[in-house]
Amino acid sequence: MNKKLNFLESSFCKVLRPPQLNLRIIKPSSMAVFAFVLFALFIVFAGVIYDLIVEPPSIGVEYGFGNERPVTILKGRLNSQYIFEGIDGALFYLLGSLGLILIDQALTKERREKYGKIMFYTGVGLFACSFVIIIFFIKLKVPGYLKR
Numbered sequence: 001m002n003k004k005l006n007f008l009e010s011s012f013c014k015v016l017r018p019p020q021l022n023l024r025i026i027k028p029s030s031m032a033v034f035a036f037v038l039f040a041l042f043i044v045f046a047g048v049i050y051d052l053i054v055e056p057p058s059i060g061v062e063y064g065f066g067n068e069r070p071v072t073i074l075k076g077r078l079n080s081q082y083i084f085e086g087i088d089g090a091l092f093y094l095l096g097s098l099g100l101i102l103i104d105q106a107l108t109k110e111r112r113e114k115y116g117k118i119m120f121y122t123g124v125g126l127f128a129c130s131f132v133i134i135i136f137f138i139k140l141k142v143p144g145y146l147k148r
Contacts, residue, residue: 038094046090051083058083073140089137092130099126 028036050056059082062071072084102123106116139145 038097041097042090042094045086045093047081047086050081051086054080056080056082073137075140076143078141085137089134092133092137095126096130096134099123099128099130102126 060071060074061068072082072088074080074082074085100123102119104123105111106119106123108116111119135146
């Protein structure tokens with residue numbers, strides 16, 4: 001059996017010769033890989049897979065006092081979401097992550113002092129704002145969260 005396979009392989013290679021290709025392997029830059037990973041995390045955190053399967057509405061409507069008002073956060077239901085709610089949550093997770101990255105980059109010794117301070121305070125601001133807004137979103141989703 002093995003001899004037959006070798007014979008077929010050798011005869012096939014004699015009849016059809018593969019071309020000699022000089023291919024280069026393209027290596028993406030580290031920033032391109034980082035941007036791709038960040039975009040993939042944004043898609044996952046936004047709940048795009050959930051949105052494709054369940055097909056929720058993009059925004060909801062709240063009725064009160066004879067008028068309608070649009071809402072983007074589905075209050076009181078932890079296991080479902082509007083499309084904009086997922087995008088908002090992912091955006092603020094992304095901003096918090098970028099804040100942590102800025103803080104890390106600001107603390108490297110290669111940065112000039114002026115730019116390091118600007119990056120550090122910008123990173124702290126981004127992280128703090130995103131943390132406060134995400135806690136606000138959680139309080140809207142889960143009534144009575146962080147109350148005793």
